[in-house]
Amino acid sequence: MPVYNAGEFLIESMESILNQTFKDFEFIIINDCSIDNSLKTIKGFQKKDNRIKIINNRKNLGVKRSLNKGLKIARGKYVARMDADDISLPNRFKVQFDYLENHPKIFLIGGSAIIINESGERLGIFEKYDNYKRIKKKLPKTNCMIHPSIMFRNTKDIYYREKFIRSEDYDLYLRFLSQGKNITNLHDFLIKYRISRGTGLYKNQKPHQEFFFQKAKDFYEQREKTGKDDYENLSTPSLKPKNLNFGKMNLSVKILAEFQDNLRKETRRDIREYFKRFGVDKVLLIFYILSFFPQKFVRFLRKRF
Numbered sequence: 001m002p003v004y005n006a007g008e009f010l011i012e013s014m015e016s017i018l019n020q021t022f023k024d025f026e027f028i029i030i031n032d033c034s035i036d037n038s039l040k041t042i043k044g045f046q047k048k049d050n051r052i053k054i055i056n057n058r059k060n061l062g063v064k065r066s067l068n069k070g071l072k073i074a075r076g077k078y079v080a081r082m083d084a085d086d087i088s089l090p091n092r093f094k095v096q097f098d099y100l101e102n103h104p105k106i107f108l109i110g111g112s113a114i115i116i117n118e119s120g121e122r123l124g125i126f127e128k129y130d131n132y133k134r135i136k137k138k139l140p141k142t143n144c145m146i147h148p149s150i151m152f153r154n155t156k157d158i159y160y161r162e163k164f165i166r167s168e169d170y171d172l173y174l175r176f177l178s179q180g181k182n183i184t185n186l187h188d189f190l191i192k193y194r195i196s197r198g199t200g201l202y203k204n205q206k207p208h209q210e211f212f213f214q215k216a217k218d219f220y221e222q223r224e225k226t227g228k229d230d231y232e233n234l235s236t237p238s239l240k241p242k243n244l245n246f247g248k249m250n251l252s253v254k255i256l257a258e259f260q261d262n263l264r265k266e267t268r269r270d271i272r273e274y275f276k277r278f279g280v281d282k283v284l285l286i287f288y289i290l291s292f293f294p295q296k297f298v299r300f301l302r303k304r305f
């Protein structure tokens with residue numbers, strides 16, 4: 001778990017890991033030169049629980065380099081990712097451990113998530129399904145994994161590619177596919193995923209997100225054709241900053257979470273509000289139409305197509 005100035009949510013996040021029903025793990029926390037009370041909080045927990053191992057960066061290294069430092073010392077049979085503002089549900093590790101133990105052909109698993117806001121209030125859900133063959137077809141087109149929900153086999157040679165300013169997780173998944181590794185999601189709800197200005201959903205909207213998302217896809221296609229990609233020559237372009245409309249993004253995420261949570265009236269209400277404030281969006285228009293159909297029918301469509 002990388003930590004940078006996460007004091008507001010850190011206690012709840014750490015407690016959710018330490019109180020897992022599955023107890024046999026090491027909790028590697030990388031403090032990325034926080035200037036708030038994060039390090040003090042982590043050390044306080046460490047005094048009470050010797051499963052905690054702290055890597056204290058002397059300078060801010062960012063998420064990728066911090067994660068790689070953790071991966072280098074990880075001794076467990078499996079590695080689970082966690083963000084400092086999210087909450088793992090009590091049975092998360094047990095569910096994932098048991099699944100990987102019983103499915104040796106699966107290399108990495110993610111899961112479904114309950115979406116919460118900064119205050120911890122439930123906004124809806126992101127519901128996933130276990131079908132590695134479909135994910136193999138879908139991942140080269142879009143990222144269908146929730147990064148802080150994943151667990152994967154610790155082969156001691158896994159790392160995030162540090163030139164990826166954004167979409168480092170997407171690049172990792174596609175590299176696994178190139179290596180013939182199977183990836184799937186579980187229908188089980190494993191985490192509470194917090195939507196805030198600091199969360200991945202917002203970070204990924206920054207100017208370089210589209211560039212690196214496409215690069216991950218391009219490199220995957222290169223590897224499929226030639227067996228290697230052009231990562232060594234990757235350079236970050238100068239892109240103009242975008243004025244982010246957090247209200248727009250927050251409402252769109254809320255709508256998607258409500259729809260999957262079968263909150264149909266709330267979905268239609270918020271879509272109408274979105275159209276009123278930001279104009280008609282074709283994807284949300286489809287969700288608006290589907291919100292009038294029975295949930296079983298919509299779930300059938302999702303599983304089938």
